[in-house]
Amino acid sequence: MGFSTLIDILGSTIIGGLLLLILLRMNDTAVENNYLFSGEKIVQQNLLDIVRLIEYDFTKIGYCKDWTKIPDPAKAIISATDTSISFLTDVAVSQGNLEGDGVPDTLKYYLGTKEELSSTPNPNDRILYRVVNNQTARGSNLGVTQFKLTYFDALGDTLHPNEMPASPPLGICTIQIDVAVENPAAYGDDYSSERKVIWRQIRLAARNLKTR
Amino acid sequence: MNTGQMLLTIGAIFLLSTVILNVNRGLLTTNTTMITNRYGIMATSLATSMIERAISKAFDEKTDTAEVTSLNQLTLPQNLGLDPGENRNDPNLFDDFDDFNCYRTIPQRDSLILDQNDPSKRIYFNTYCQVDYVDQNNPDLIKNQRTWHKRIKVLVTSEAMEDTIRMSTVYSYWRFK
Numbered sequence: 001m002g003f004s005t006l007i008d009i010l011g012s013t014i015i016g017g018l019l020l021l022i023l024l025r026m027n028d029t030a031v032e033n034n035y036l037f038s039g040e041k042i043v044q045q046n047l048l049d050i051v052r053l054i055e056y057d058f059t060k061i062g063y064c065k066d067w068t069k070i071p072d073p074a075k076a077i078i079s080a081t082d083t084s085i086s087f088l089t090d091v092a093v094s095q096g097n098l099e100g101d102g103v104p105d106t107l108k109y110y111l112g113t114k115e116e117l118s119s120t121p122n123p124n125d126r127i128l129y130r131v132v133n134n135q136t137a138r139g140s141n142l143g144v145t146q147f148k149l150t151y152f153d154a155l156g157d158t159l160h161p162n163e164m165p166a167s168p169p170l171g172i173c174t175i176q177i178d179v180a181v182e183n184p185a186a187y188g189d190d191y192s193s194e195r196k197v198i199w200r201q202i203r204l205a206a207r208n209l210k211t212r
Numbered sequence: 213m214n215t216g217q218m219l220l221t222i223g224a225i226f227l228l229s230t231v232i233l234n235v236n237r238g239l240l241t242t243n244t245t246m247i248t249n250r251y252g253i254m255a256t257s258l259a260t261s262m263i264e265r266a267i268s269k270a271f272d273e274k275t276d277t278a279e280v281t282s283l284n285q286l287t288l289p290q291n292l293g294l295d296p297g298e299n300r301n302d303p304n305l306f307d308d309f310d311d312f313n314c315y316r317t318i319p320q321r322d323s324l325i326l327d328q329n330d331p332s333k334r335i336y337f338n339t340y341c342q343v344d345y346v347d348q349n350n351p352d353l354i355k356n357q358r359t360w361h362k363r364i365k366v367l368v369t370s371e372a373m374e375d376t377i378r379m380s381t382v383y384s385y386w387r388f389k
Contacts, residue, residue, distance in 0.1 A: 026235055033239050040246045156304025193327030197250050202261040
């Protein structure tokens with residue numbers, strides 16, 4: 001084996017190694033991106049599911065199949081804070097009966113604590129609870145990191161919860177809902193702001209809040 | 213290294229480069245789609261917010277405090293927009309549906325903070341609104357005379373988005389008797 005042959009073998013080994021490194025790096029990037037994109041897709045789907053439910057419920061604030069059961073819709077919102085709201089509505093009985101049963105229900109939305117989900121890698125995620133009447137509080141971890149409610153009166157001025165009356169009517173006409181969702185277990189523990197998806201909805205809580 | 217080996221090596225490197233470029237292109241395309249979707253969700257929330265805000269107002273300036281029984285009492289098509297005492301920078305002063313026509317050419321500029329700890333991380337959106345009288349039987353047909361139906365068309369654009377979010381709804385005059 002001559003010297004030039006050794007050079008050939010050495011050169012081939014180095015170039016082959018470099019090519020192998022490139023392929024391994026490419027594979028690593030592809031795997032990482034696969035996780036990132038899958039996570040992002042799940043986060044976006046979670047957000048849309050949450051928003052769809054919130055929109056549906058909030059639109060029906062003060063609604064009842066038998067309207068005489070909620071004679072004063074201005075009193076439909078029972079309590080309101082920055083991260084929770086409780087109101088009267090008529091929850092759908094089933095897919096076949098979306099109008100409700102004609103009996104007012106109390107629906108409450110509130111945000112759980114970070115400690116409840118200390119087992120998840122994301123330090124900021126919380127459970128968004130939806131409680132009908134006095135049922136057991138239920139909620140799934142969809143990666144909600146922010147659920148902020150801002151209230152406005154008929155003039156469009158902000159209503160701070162500590163300035164509201166102790167009992168209904170609270171004077172709320174419009175609600176701004178800020179929802180942010182993050183991946184509960186992001187790849188590489190990257191929970192930076194660029195990874196969250198935000199939804200802001202300024203909506204009239206319900207037509208029913210106006211006296212018919 | 214003879215000529216044949218040289219050609220084989222060049223061919224191999226060319227194939228490898230092609231594969232790497234294709235993989236890279238695929239990753240970038242997917243990334244762009246994801247980011248576009250994320251900003252699209254934000255833009256959709258702004259568009260629906262604008263529509264919700266609009267339909268919470270009275271149908272017309274004339275129906276804000278009183279009822280009308282004739283089309284002639286409604287605002288003329290060329291006058292759809294702000295009324296005296298209203299300011300485009302203060303939507304809280306708006307009292308009727310067609311006031312939002314003031315954003316027809318000059319948009320409302322919104323920003324969303326991406327990071328509460330760093331307010332400089334913002335994304336800006338421009339929201340255009342177009343309010344017109346429309347035909348009862350064909351809501352896509354803009355009428356140059358007064359009807360009982362108005363349509364708001366909302367367009368949301370952003371420098372961060374490739375596409376424009378377009379949404380619309382028809383608002384009709386009704387009253388309890």
